[in-house]
Each structure stands twice: as C-alpha cells, then as structure tokens.
Amino acid sequence: MTYIRETCGCCDCEKHCGALDIVFIIDSSESVGLTNFTLEKNFVINTINRLGSMAPDPTSPTVGVVQYSHNGTFETIRLDDANINSMSAFKAAVKNLQWIAGGTFTPSALKFAYDNLIRDSKRARAQVSVIVVTDGRFDPRDDDTQLRYLCDDPNVVVNAIGVGDMFDKSHDSETLLSIACNDKNRITEMKRYTDLVAENFIEKMETVLCPDPVIKCPDLPCKAEQYVAPCVGRPVDLVFLLDGSERLGMDNFQHIREFVQKVADRLVLAKNKNDQMWSRLALIEFGKENELRVAFNLTHNRDVVAAGITTLPYLDSSSAVGTAITYTIDHILGKGRSRKTRRGAEISFVFITDGITDSSSLDEAVSAMRREQIISTVIATGSDVDNDILHKLVMNDQEAIFKGEKLSDMLQPSLFDRFIQWVC
Ligand SMILES: *[C@@H]1O[C@H](CO)[C@@H](O)[C@H](O)[C@H]1NC(C)=O
Numbered sequence: 001m002t003y004i005r006e007t008c009g010c011c012d013c014e015k016h017c018g019a020l021d022i023v024f025i026i027d028s029s030e031s032v033g034l035t036n037f038t039l040e041k042n043f044v045i046n047t048i049n050r051l052g053s054m055a056p057d058p059t060s061p062t063v064g065v066v067q068y069s070h071n072g073t074f075e076t077i078r079l080d081d082a083n084i085n086s087m088s089a090f091k092a093a094v095k096n097l098q099w100i101a102g103g104t105f106t107p108s109a110l111k112f113a114y115d116n117l118i119r120d121s122k123r124a125r126a127q128v129s130v131i132v133v134t135d136g137r138f139d140p141r142d143d144d145t146q147l148r149y150l151c152d153d154p155n156v157v158v159n160a161i162g163v164g165d166m167f168d169k170s171h172d173s174e175t176l177l178s179i180a181c182n183d184k185n186r187i188t189e190m191k192r193y194t195d196l197v198a199e200n201f202i203e204k205m206e207t208v209l210c211p212d213p214v215i216k217c218p219d220l221p222c223k224a225e226q227y228v229a230p231c232v233g234r235p236v237d238l239v240f241l242l243d244g245s246e247r248l249g250m251d252n253f254q255h256i257r258e259f260v261q262k263v264a265d266r267l268v269l270a271k272n273k274n275d276q277m278w279s280r281l282a283l284i285e286f287g288k289e290n291e292l293r294v295a296f297n298l299t300h301n302r303d304v305v306a307a308g309i310t311t312l313p314y315l316d317s318s319s320a321v322g323t324a325i326t327y328t329i330d331h332i333l334g335k336g337r338s339r340k341t342r343r344g345a346e347i348s349f350v351f352i353t354d355g356i357t358d359s360s361s362l363d364e365a366v367s368a369m370r371r372e373q374i375i376s377t378v379i380a381t382g383s384d385v386d387n388d389i390l391h392k393l394v395m396n397d398q399e400a401i402f403k404g405e406k407l408s409d410m411l412q413p414s415l416f417d418r419f420i421q422w423v424c
C-alpha cells in the first residue's frame with residue numbers, strides 16, 4: 001500500500017495535519033555506522049512519506065532535519081530553503097546527507113536545532129514536533145544542561161528515540177527522558193536500527209505527529225510530482241544478482257533483461273573510469289554452487305551494459321545464493337589492492353529471486369554483506385516465495401522487498417519508480 005499511496009498521493013484523498021512543523025535531529029556519529037545512518041535517513045523519508053501529501057497550502061507542515069556529530073559539524077536541511085522547492089527535492093537532500101562519523105554532541109545539537117530552525121521560524125505555527133534519534137551516550141565534554149534546551153518552549157514537543165543496547169543502562173534512559181522533557185510517553189527505546197523503518201513504528205510516528213488529521217479529497221485533476229534526477233551527485237555502485245534457476249522461466253528472464261536496461265537508461269551513469277560521482281552497474285547471474293555468469297563487472301559504460309545484457313545466457317538450473325554473494329564481494333567489489341568500488345560509494349545489492357535457493361553458507365554471506373555495509377534490496381515475484389530467505393537477504397528490512405505478481409510488473413511505472421527512489 002505504501003507505494004500506491006506515494007505514487008498516487010496527489011490523486012488520493014489527503015490527510016491534513018494543520019500548521020505543524022517537524023524537526024528531525026539525527027545522530028551521525030561514528031558509532032552509528034554507515035548502514036545504520038542510512039536507516040536513520042530512510043526513517044526520516046518514510047515518516048515524511050506518510051505525512052507526505054499534505055503539501056501546497058501555507059498552513060501545512062514543514063520539515064527540517066539536523067544531523068549531528070561533534071560540535072561544529074552540524075548540518076541542516078529545511079523545507080523552506082529556496083533551493084528545496086518540493087517534497088521530492090527535500091527527500092533527495094536527505095538522501096544526500098553524508099555520514100559525519102565523529103563524536104556525539106547531543107546537547108549542543110539540541111541547542112543548535114532550536115537556535116537555528118525553531119526559535120526564529122517566521123511561521124505562525126501551533127506546534128513544533130521534534131524527533132531526536134540517538135544511539136547513546138554523548139561526549140562528557142558537552143554541556144548536559146542543554147539536553148533540556150527545548151523544554152522551555154511551550155510550543156515544542158520532543159520525542160526521543162534511543163537505539164541499541166546502551167539503553168539497558170538506566171543512566172542512558174535518563175538521558176532520553178531528559179531530552180523528552182521528562183515525558184515517559186515520548187521516549188522509545190529500540191534494540192536495532194531496522195526497527196526504525198518497521199511498518200508498525202512508522203504507523204506509530206504517524207499517530208504521534210498527526211493525531212487528529214482532517215481528510216480532504218481533491219476536486220481538481222492531479223498534477224505529477226516534480227521530476228528529480230535519481231541518485232544525484234553521489235557515487236552509487238549498484239550490483240544486480242539474478243537467480244538464474246529453472247523456476248524463473250524464459251519469459252521472466254526477458255523481463256529482467258528489459259528491467260536492468262531500463263534502470264541503466266534511467267540513472268545518470270559515471271562519466272568515465274575516474275568519475276567519483278554518479279552510478280555504475282554490474283550484473284551477475286548465479287546458478288548452482290560456483291556456476292556464475294558475469295554479464296558485466298561494475299561499469300559506467302552504456303555499451304558494455306547493453307552488450308552484457310544481450311549476450312547473457314539463461315542458466316536454467318538450480319541456484320545457490322550464498323556462494324554467489326561471497327563471489328560478488330570478493331571479485332566484483334574486490335578486496336585490498338584490487339578493490340573496484342569507489343571511495344565513499346554506496347554499494348547496493350539487488351537480488352532478483354523468489355528465495356527458493358540453496359541457502360547453505362547464506363548466514364556467513366549476509367554477515368559479510370553487513371561488514372561491507374552493503375545496502376540490500378530484493379525483487380521477488382510469484383506467490384511461491386521463501387519469505388525467511390528473502391528476509392535474511394534484506395537483513396530484516398521488510399521495506400526492501402519488492403513484490404509483484406509477475407516480473408513484468410517491475411516494468412510498470414508505479415513499481416519501477418518506487419524501485420528507483422528506493423535504491424537512490
Ligand atoms: C559548541 O560550539 C558552540 C559554537 O561554536 C560553542 O558556543 C559551544 O561552547 C561549544 N560547546 C562545547 C561543549 O564545546
């Protein structure tokens with residue numbers, strides 16, 4: 001349902017929440033890690049998607065984001081920024097936030113957010129909802145009295161989310177409670193970052209942020225959302241891992257060829273071998289253990305992509321996903337001096353499989369994916385899928401599984417566009 005809401009949001013009845021301002025304050029410190037930081041950004045985007053179609057009138061919500069690490073590194077995005085003139089531009093800006101990976105100055109970040117985004121906001125607003133996401137203890141050199149910096153403004157409501165096992169210690173729970181101005185109902189402690197993007201949590205946030213929505217249905221024809229070039233101005237290395245088992249069938253194999261070509265056509269690829277920005281692609285088809293076909297290694301070259309797609313044979317055998325992952329990490333991404341990914345690139349694996357595959361050595365392979373901070377997506381079709389395996393492949397992030405009745409559905413604009421937004 002989420003994608004239907006998103007792509008048809010402009011035609012649907014809309015929820016209106018009134019003049020609400022939302023400010024996310026997210027932890028970008030070293031201890032969070034790149035994958036978890038990406039999950040924090042996805043959490044911001046997912047939450048906004050829910051409140052998303054509240055757009056054009058001036059009394060609708062605005063959103064700001066502060067990412068923080070050590071003092072002096074704080075960065076902000078604001079929806080009223082003149083360069084960010086649509087919800088999709090805002091989302092692109094969130095995706096582009098780079099992990100800072102320094103210390104944790106939570107109290108200073110709260111003060112910064114208030115002084116820069118909230119205090120001087122010119123909007124006649126009823127309320128500002130602040131959502132703070134942190135993984136734990138802040139630097140003892142920071143001023144802990146500022147934890148409650150937002151509590152003196154009666155128009156501000158603070159929600160504090162603590163992630164990880166640090167909050168097993170009561171001291172750290174007290175930190176959360178201080179951030180949330182001593183309101184127990186406004187703190188959430190969770191074990192894993194993946195819980196941030198879980199469906200039920202996003203639903204909870206929706207209720208917290210917009211407790212009394214007014215439903216309005218449009219009487220005007222729809223306008224399409226403004227087009228934003230996907231994966232803009234940052235390095236993304238996208239690796240397709242295609243399950244070439246006999247269960248796929250030749251028709252689906254053709255649809256996948258079309259699909260990968262369509263992705264290549266949509267994305268802006270790197271300009272040349274040395275370009276550190278934009279996307280590159282690789283396509284690997286895997287069959288039974290150690291039976292692999294590399295259609296093309298990571299490349300920016302459209303001719304290589306097109307030729308690789310056309311000449312790739314359909315294996316039509318059984319499949320073993322674990323060994324395929326290990327091979328891809330060792331040889332397509334490469335290790336040590338023969339590393340083939342670019343510095344700072346986001347590495348995404350896109351599995352095209354129904355999960356019915358030999359799963360021996362899958363656990364080790366998934367651990368290796370975590371170590372390499374690979375972002376994982378699954379495209380699965382048909383009614384007969386192995387959900388346990390699919391869940392393992394996406395490291396338990398349900399939102400990362402794309403399901404359609406048939407593979408050709410992935411070529412439809414609704415699912416295709418959602419896929420591009422997701423990997424970007
Ligand atoms: C953080 O930076 C601000 C502005 O540069 C400064 O006023 C403040 O004293 C710093 N706080 C700490 C704890 O270093």
Ligand SMILES: *[C@@H]1O[C@H](CO)[C@@H](O)[C@H](O)[C@H]1NC(C)=O
Nearest residue numbers: 031032033034036191192193
């Ligand atoms: C991400 O967070 C989980 C807890 O959700 C933690 O176990 C893991 O070590 C973190 N990853 C990194 C790279 O720090």
Ligand SMILES: *[C@@H]1O[C@H](CO)[C@@H](O)[C@H](O)[C@H]1NC(C)=O
Nearest residue numbers: 294295296297298308331332
């Ligand atoms: C991929 O790269 C390896 C060397 O790293 C090479 O041996 C192989 O031929 C390449 N495959 C394709 C399809 O270009």
